[in-house]
Amino acid sequence: MERILIKGGRLIDPASGIDAVKDILVEGSKIAKIGSGLNTDDVTLINAEGMLIFPGLIDMHVHLREPGFEYKETIESGTKSAAAGGFTTVACMPNTYPVIDSPAMVEYIYLKAEKEGHVKVKPVAAITKGQQGEELSPIGELVQYGAAAFSDDGHPVSSSNLMRRAMEYASMWDALIISHCEDPELSRDGVMNEGEMSTMLGMRGIPSVAEETMVAREIALSRYTGCRVHIAHISTKASVEMVRRAKAEGIRISAEAAPHHFSLTDAAVDGYSSMTKVNPPLRSGEDVEAVIRGLKDGTVDAIATDHAPHHRDDKEVEYSMAAFGISGLETAVPLAVTHLLRPGVLTPLQLAERMSLAPAKLLKLDAGYIAEGGPADITIIDPEAEITVDTEKFLSKGKNSPFDGMRLWGRVVHTIVEGRMV
Amino acid sequence: MRIKNLLGIRDLENEDILQILDTAVLMKPIMETKNKRTNYLLGKIMVTLFYEPSTRTRVSFELAAKYLGATITNISTSASSVMKGETLIDTARTLQAMGVDVVVMRHPMTAAHRLLDQYLDAVIINAGDGINEHPTQALLDMFTIREKKGTLKGLKVVIAGDILHSRVARSNIWGLTRLGARVALAGPATLIPKGIERMGVEVYHDIKQAAVDADVIMGLRIQLERQKNGLFPSLREYNMLFGIDDKVLEVAKEDVLIMHPGPTNRGVEMSSEIIDSESSAIEEQVTNGVAVRMALLYLLTREGVS
Numbered sequence: 001m002e003r004i005l006i007k008g009g010r011l012i013d014p015a016s017g018i019d020a021v022k023d024i025l026v027e028g029s030k031i032a033k034i035g036s037g038l039n040t041d042d043v044t045l046i047n048a049e050g051m052l053i054f055p056g057l058i059d060m061h062v063h064l065r066e067p068g069f070e071y072k073e074t075i076e077s078g079t080k081s082a083a084a085g086g087f088t089t090v091a092c093m094p095n096t097y098p099v100i101d102s103p104a105m106v107e108y109i110y111l112k113a114e115k116e117g118h119v120k121v122k123p124v125a126a127i128t129k130g131q132q133g134e135e136l137s138p139i140g141e142l143v144q145y146g147a148a149a150f151s152d153d154g155h156p157v158s159s160s161n162l163m164r165r166a167m168e169y170a171s172m173w174d175a176l177i178i179s180h181c182e183d184p185e186l187s188r189d190g191v192m193n194e195g196e197m198s199t200m201l202g203m204r205g206i207p208s209v210a211e212e213t214m215v216a217r218e219i220a221l222s223r224y225t226g227c228r229v230h231i232a233h234i235s236t237k238a239s240v241e242m243v244r245r246a247k248a249e250g251i252r253i254s255a256e257a258a259p260h261h262f263s264l265t266d267a268a269v270d271g272y273s274s275m276t277k278v279n280p281p282l283r284s285g286e287d288v289e290a291v292i293r294g295l296k297d298g299t300v301d302a303i304a305t306d307h308a309p310h311h312r313d314d315k316e317v318e319y320s321m322a323a324f325g326i327s328g329l330e331t332a333v334p335l336a337v338t339h340l341l342r343p344g345v346l347t348p349l350q351l352a353e354r355m356s357l358a359p360a361k362l363l364k365l366d367a368g369y370i371a372e373g374g375p376a377d378i379t380i381i382d383p384e385a386e387i388t389v390d391t392e393k394f395l396s397k398g399k400n401s402p403f404d405g406m407r408l409w410g411r412v413v414h415t416i417v418e419g420r421m422v
Numbered sequence: 423m424r425i426k427n428l429l430g431i432r433d434l435e436n437e438d439i440l441q442i443l444d445t446a447v448l449m450k451p452i453m454e455t456k457n458k459r460t461n462y463l464l465g466k467i468m469v470t471l472f473y474e475p476s477t478r479t480r481v482s483f484e485l486a487a488k489y490l491g492a493t494i495t496n497i498s499t500s501a502s503s504v505m506k507g508e509t510l511i512d513t514a515r516t517l518q519a520m521g522v523d524v525v526v527m528r529h530p531m532t533a534a535h536r537l538l539d540q541y542l543d544a545v546i547i548n549a550g551d552g553i554n555e556h557p558t559q560a561l562l563d564m565f566t567i568r569e570k571k572g573t574l575k576g577l578k579v580v581i582a583g584d585i586l587h588s589r590v591a592r593s594n595i596w597g598l599t600r601l602g603a604r605v606a607l608a609g610p611a612t613l614i615p616k617g618i619e620r621m622g623v624e625v626y627h628d629i630k631q632a633a634v635d636a637d638v639i640m641g642l643r644i645q646l647e648r649q650k651n652g653l654f655p656s657l658r659e660y661n662m663l664f665g666i667d668d669k670v671l672e673v674a675k676e677d678v679l680i681m682h683p684g685p686t687n688r689g690v691e692m693s694s695e696i697i698d699s700e701s702s703a704i705e706e707q708v709t710n711g712v713a714v715r716m717a718l719l720y721l722l723t724r725e726g727v728s
Binding site: 194195196197198199200201202203204205207272316317318319320321 | 432509510511529531532533534536537551552553554555589592615616617618620621
């Protein structure tokens, strides 16, 4: 049995509230022992002095593009990127070709991930067949096959009636519905946030209300059906406030924020780099502050990258023609360290909760904690390391990132998945 | 010139704008000579690349180039070819390989010219990009105002109509505010883009309020298709609320200058009486457009190409 001894690191376990220097002994796929002054022969030794030891990070929102768009990313390359970014589990969205809307497709993702994956992969299945917004996917059967959640990500269910039925139906298994909140009528033709910047740059805007009207709908439907609903990539101030109020009311709503939505404003679009084109778009400074406040007080439960890798052919075109999306797995930790941890917005415990424990709970995974006997999914982060983002060195096939060349703090030193260093 | 290309008025310093306008003053007499021919651009190749239909802008550039002795080639294409044809980068590479000196492009997408610039050494002149900028139109408008009024500083310029979709308005706002004019916008709330006050303009939803003491009133072309998109109910109501007529002129300064980038919808943006009146500079704008484009071609090819 392979053994790893992590010595002298600062163990951060939000599940137990432990934030202390501890040694961790990993045996096989489990954590064998946690304590002080652990010493054993015949182990791979990791000197973790000055490092943060997090439960393996979980990204509940990535696009692995396989099957159908392997030129953008594959399960192999996407999970390699995830491992480099510190993620031990990723939940992949169903907007592949074919769409993940059948047991066969869920099975395919699991098999492919087992064969070629570097981290654990949990498929999110479509709410509606083919993400067409017309008929429900076989949600019950998909749950049995291990669908982690349900979402028509990128093609929001526009029929309120169908969404209501999906929530009622999914609630039989207490399944999680992930909603990409966007009213396509309101966002039509838009390429960036609507506001002073879009006006100055002469570009068509995506108004904040395109998101907010749908957030309001999902909250109302969740209240009515009792279904667990998760707001994907929340990006506006009013959305955060609605979720905060809904939670106070006891509605079973949760939310995630993407790193680019807490680290960049729409001012980054000035210069017209298509790398800044993402949906929902980079928002105003006020919105960014609200997302950060939401992360701080827990209104926003999780950080999820919305990793959206693209081929350069999809980005090296006119801004309006360029694909939406940012390749986010390999910059998530440095952005969180730089914008949340170092300024003191989040404590290490809170950051570990947003990036590991909370998504584990939402997806009902046996993960997100570090305890004796628990799974050996561990992420070791050096919060003091200074890095310069170099997209050419990304392991993801998608080099599309607005952070290229940026100096940030925080480096993922080791990612351990089920006791294996990956 | 300090700049290599003309992509937008936003990129220009005050002295760049003034240099172009001053040079245009020298170019205008050439158009009035019998011969109408100089050799400033002899041996230079100008390509016009229009992804949107245009008559006046394209002809204006062609005449300007001809008066300066350049050789001209047109590439005709359509907006639909943007979607399915050769990518803009490949078009740029082709033009680069052919060794052209100046590319005048109109493109339906904002900032397409910046992409072109990354792959092309030639001088690039923006003849309109999406809803963003139409810098040569703004330059000819500023030239016309300056010619008539002597200066732009301190003037009140009203721009009325569909500001949201107007690259003419955006370019004029950048230029006019930079040169010290006071810009007032008038239009229905649906056609005024969010946060435009930040560009240093006043916004009115009542044309008569906007026009008080105006030195210049500029109408913009209103497109019928906007009605179908629910942006205003009818051309009739648009004319009733925002049309420029005698009543509007009553509140403006006596010597108010009436302008329009054309083509006009008579009786919609403004009445025929006003279009054809003494106050109207609409035809002179067209003449001045050639002079301004000559100035630009001259300045950018003379010092802009390394």
